Amino acid sequence: MPRPSAIRNSIAELVSRSDRHGWTIEEVSAALEQRGVRADTSSVFRGLVRLADDGVIEALELGDGRVRYEARAEHHEHISCSSCGTVGAVPGCLVEQAIPSVEGATGFRVTGHRVHFTGLCVQCAPAAG
Amino acid sequence: MPRPSAIRNSIAELVSRSDRHGWTIEEVSAALEQRGVRADTSSVFRGLVRLADDGVIEALELGDGRVRYEARAEHHEHISCSSCGTVGAVPGCLVEQAIPSVEGATGFRVTGHRVHFTGLCVQCAPAAG
DNA sequence: TTCCGTGCAAAAGCTTTGCATATTG
């Protein structure tokens, strides 16, 4: 039996059991600390990479140059608030059926896709008008 | 009349008149050098930022942590080859009509979106099987 | 003893900025 990893286990519980999407390494670190788990960034990083490799969580990129992680779940897209940064999930897939035409138009063989909406979340929309 | 900028002009001609998409700063620098224009990375960077501010070109992000630029044009999505990095354009918009339902499902007010396909380009697809 | 997890510190890869110089109007 492999040696238990306190930090990695905490990360797994945190990220994988939360409905929050798109955790950054920093956010995970902060959340762990709030739970009384102090962990170095490198340990959090390694934990996340490992969990992603193991298929427990998955990595994503929302265009701000920071890697994000979230519970592995059914396919969905993402939407992030340009004001506060909150990341939400957009259920379902909006482009799946368009893949054949994309392949026809580009000549590429499509192996994956990512749809990312930006906007204002419920909290920020009123304030911004 | 503002002082002319040799480098910025070269960048504008290069990026804005090419049908190539998603130029990285490094790629722009290399292309300039091939044309006999030697320019420091910072100058290329500033030129690109300025041109983007002026609306001549636009910036985009394809999830690899590098900022990319391309001619400002009609709305289109992108597809990049996971083997050689080539970036192509996917004409039209695949999610525009889905925005109302996205807003309904998420509560966000949608202000923008980005669709990014990944796959294998014509050159790389055969080699990869 | 042999792994494996962790912290600390440092390297890396890009982007961005500061500063001094040069060039144009």
Added chain:
DNA sequence: CAATATGCAAAGCTTTTGCACGGAA
């Protein structure tokens, strides 16, 4: 002279990696 462009070098940010230590099997 005043304003802008440019090069060079260095700062910043986040992600990664190297090393050494310590605990578990």
